[in-house]
Amino acid sequence: MAAVTAAVSVPTSTSSSSLGRIALERATFPCPDRSASFQKTFFGGRLNNSDAALLFARVRTVPLNYRQSVKAQVTTEAPATTKVVKISKKNEEGVVVNKYKPKTPYIGRVLLNTKITADDAPGETWHMVFSTEGELPYREGQSIGVIPTGIDKNGKPHKLRLYSIASSALGDFGDSKTVSLCVKRLVYTNDQGEVVKGVCSNFLCDLKPGEEVTITGPVGKEMLMPVDPNATIIMLATGTGIAPFRGYLWKMFFEKHPDYKFNGLAWLFLGVPTSSSLIYKEEFEKMKEKSPDKIRVDFAVSREQTNEKGEKMYIQTRMGEYAKELWGLFKKENTYVYMCGLKGMEKGIDDIITSLAAEEGIDWNEYKRQMKKSERWNVEVY
Ligand SMILES: Cc1cc2nc3c(=O)[nH]c(=O)nc-3n(C[C@H](O)[C@H](O)[C@H](O)COP(=O)(O)OP(=O)(O)OC[C@H]3O[C@@H](n4cnc5c(N)ncnc54)[C@H](O)[C@@H]3O)c2cc1C
Numbered sequence: 001m002a003a004v005t006a007a008v009s010v011p012t013s014t015s016s017s018s019l020g021r022i023a024l025e026r027a028t029f030p031c032p033d034r035s036a037s038f039q040k041t042f043f044g045g046r047l048n049n050s051d052a053a054l055l056f057a058r059v060r061t062v063p064l065n066y067r068q069s070v071k072a073q074v075t076t077e078a079p080a081t082t083k084v085v086k087i088s089k090k091n092e093e094g095v096v097v098n099k100y101k102p103k104t105p106y107i108g109r110v111l112l113n114t115k116i117t118a119d120d121a122p123g124e125t126w127h128m129v130f131s132t133e134g135e136l137p138y139r140e141g142q143s144i145g146v147i148p149t150g151i152d153k154n155g156k157p158h159k160l161r162l163y164s165i166a167s168s169a170l171g172d173f174g175d176s177k178t179v180s181l182c183v184k185r186l187v188y189t190n191d192q193g194e195v196v197k198g199v200c201s202n203f204l205c206d207l208k209p210g211e212e213v214t215i216t217g218p219v220g221k222e223m224l225m226p227v228d229p230n231a232t233i234i235m236l237a238t239g240t241g242i243a244p245f246r247g248y249l250w251k252m253f254f255e256k257h258p259d260y261k262f263n264g265l266a267w268l269f270l271g272v273p274t275s276s277s278l279i280y281k282e283e284f285e286k287m288k289e290k291s292p293d294k295i296r297v298d299f300a301v302s303r304e305q306t307n308e309k310g311e312k313m314y315i316q317t318r319m320g321e322y323a324k325e326l327w328g329l330f331k332k333e334n335t336y337v338y339m340c341g342l343k344g345m346e347k348g349i350d351d352i353i354t355s356l357a358a359e360e361g362i363d364w365n366e367y368k369r370q371m372k373k374s375e376r377w378n379v380e381v382y
């Protein structure tokens with residue numbers, strides 16, 4: 001049994017930067033069971049942003065029966081003579097896939113839905129928590145499908161859309177009975193000048209506490225986190241691509257597990273358009289306060305920052321500042337790289353590493369292929 005403290009941030013009204021957000025003091029709550037008043041608060045729909053924030057900040061107790069079974073993958077601290085068995089994430093025990101399908105979905109209920117970008121951010125991102133009553137077991141890094149209500153232009157039910165799970169396996173309330181998402185509301189102007197709203201993202205961002213949501217999955221093994229507690233984990237995210245990494249980081253820094261104590265290095269690079277869209281920033285700050293030697297966080301704020309050449313600060317531009325160090329880490333056998341978000345980011349990252357590798361006579365594409373094969377280079381971009 002163990003306990004942990006966490007905090008979450010929500011934006012204040014109209015702040016032009018993340019400085020305007022609330023950074024919560026550490027708060028402690030008794031363990032995971034949701035009380036009647038807690039449920040009433042949710043289902044009565046009286047949840048405001050401060051309630052939401054408080055509900056996130058809590059102590060977690062992790063009973064043994066909530067544990068996921070963990071197999072040794074790579075143990076970096078093992079003596080040289082010990083044979084280390086690396087288990088592919090594809091064969092990892094206990095990973096549930098496709099428990100719920102479109103014809104037999106899980107009906108969850110919205111417990112909380114809160115906007116986590118400031119009012120003046122370009123676009124809205126919402127953090128939402130759905131009840132699962134423990135019926136939707138998932139691992140950090142998996143995704144779920146959501147089937148929005150209503151019919152499409154052909155009169156057929158809408159197809160499901162995939163969303164990366166933004167919570168750890170224990171969920172935001174620490175009881176393994178919830179799943180969280182981080183969703184960007186898609187709104188764009190088409191060629192005819194009409195404003196178009198994305199079907200599922202708007203459905204999700206508009207959900208109110210107590211409403212039902214049709215869920216499939218969980219799916220995906222690409223983004224499962226390494227089992228090795230001593231690993232170096234480099235996380236590269238743009239925008240809502242942060243979702244799976246929030247799950248990893250909660251497991252690493254806000255939870256105590258009898259069979260997992262993170263003792264490696266977690267290095268997060270997050271690219272967003274403006275500081276008002278820097279989501280979950282205060283959570284990362286809290287992690288740095290707790291474990292300064294185990295976490296590094298670098299932001300790339302594309303519309304506010306530039307590099308010394310005056311170029312837009314994309315995630316790969318920020319990574320370029322640490323190119324040598326990163327390349328050094330990529331060569332370590334227990335370094336795992338994860339990328340999530342916009343498709344365009346991968347090429348930018350290749351560009352900064354290719355020349356460094358070439359200086360050592362290494363073909364980066366081939367090297368990356370080998371990293372992928374050994375599950376050290378993991379990509380889920382869209
Ligand atoms: C594995 C995976 C994980 C994902 N995880 C997340 C996540 O965690 N959070 C998240 O927010 N999203 C995530 N997505 C994206 C998500 O699945 C949806 O695609 C997204 O929410 C849009 O769906 P929608 O129904 O709102 O839009 P739709 O109604 O499906 O409309 C989308 C369509 O609109 C058109 N379109 C979009 N933008 C423009 C534009 N600027 N100009 C012209 N046409 C345009 C395109 O044809 C596009 O296919 C993920 C996708 C995948 C594959």
Ligand SMILES: NC(=O)c1ccc[n+]([C@@H]2O[C@H](COP(=O)([O-])OP(=O)(O)OC[C@H]3O[C@@H](n4cnc5c(N)ncnc54)[C@H](OP(=O)(O)O)[C@@H]3O)[C@@H](O)[C@H]2O)c1
Pocket residue numbers: 164184238239240241242243271272273274277301302303314315316340341342343344345346348380381382
């Ligand atoms: N598992 C998955 O596959 C998964 C999970 C979550 C999200 N996603 C997808 O990830 C995307 C994230 O979008 P978002 O709207 O949430 O993000 P966003 O808030 O708009 O932020 C995206 C950031 O990336 C920058 N950017 C644009 N082009 C880039 C490039 N080529 N290389 C690096 N950075 C670039 C943007 O800069 P500028 O806007 O200033 O140019 C912006 O700073 C969406 O398409 C979403 O569907 C995928």
